[in-house]
Amino acid sequence: MYRKKLIDLIEGEELFKLKQGDYELIFEYDTIEELKDILEATKATQEQINSTMQQYTTAQHTLEKGANKIPDSKGLRFNDLEIKFVEIKRKSGKVGKSTYKAYASTFKKLQEFFKKKHIDTLTVEDYEEFREYLAKKYKLKNKTINNHMVYVNTFLEFGVNRQLLKFNPVKALESLSEEVSEKENFTDEEIQKILTYDSPQPHKTFLEIAIYSGR
Structure with missing residues (x-):
């Protein structure tokens, strides 16, 4: 199983897209009942409905199996961790679209x-090299690099x-x-220009307080 833009999790009406093995899972509906309603509304044949629903069920079971399986930590890579991390965050319903994009x-990166390095084999020095990579390849400033490392720590x-993972x-x-x-x-x-500008109240009062209080 490897990464296929899990940010599609929250794009439009799609639930997520994920490429696993030799095929791609594409979900546009949260439940199989929603899928069935759409198929019937588009006047698909019963054979088409049964076939599509079977594909949906098989793909959903495959994803859940991959997300719930806990592998040997020595075999866990960042693509595996991303799938599990995003799936849990999606289920919690507490993460917004912008945060998913940041993840x-x-x-x-x-x-x-x-x-394909295993995460449990990585050291502090490896992550220091990762920061240097961000600076050299992406020309990122230290503040942006620190933000990325906050997410890495979260993961x-x-x-x-x-x-x-063990540590x-x-x-x-x-x-x-x-x-x-x-x-x-x-x-x-x-x-003086700020104070004499014809600002509406209470904006004018707010500006006067801010200027004279040094805030």
Whole structure:
């Protein structure tokens, strides 16, 4: 089983797309009852309905089997972890579309760098090299790299808590120092323009409080 853009999990009306083995699973409906209703509404023949529903059921069982199976931790790769992680998050219903996209972006980079390496064989030094890879290939700033590493830590903690992994080496990794952008203060002339601008209440009062309180 390997990664096939699990971000499709929350795109449009599709539930998710996943390529497993030699075939691709594509779900557009949450339940088999919904699928049956659509097939009947499109006036598909009974043979077509039975065939399609059988394919849906087989694919769903295959996915659930893969998501629920706990492999030997020494054989777990990031593509395996992504499938399990996203499936659990989907079931919880507490994750938004933007967060799924962030997960997918980080998982993609992990799989690009580590390829088919087993997660339990990776060390702190390996993840330090991964950060350097993000900086060199993607030209990312330290703040963005730190954000990716926060997600990596979340993924590994999930694996440890689910007894998929034995430990999380990223916990021992210190964050990179982030660039601090210098901010210029308003000039007296700019402040006067703000105060004399014909702003509606209570906006004008809010601006006066913010300026004179230094907030």
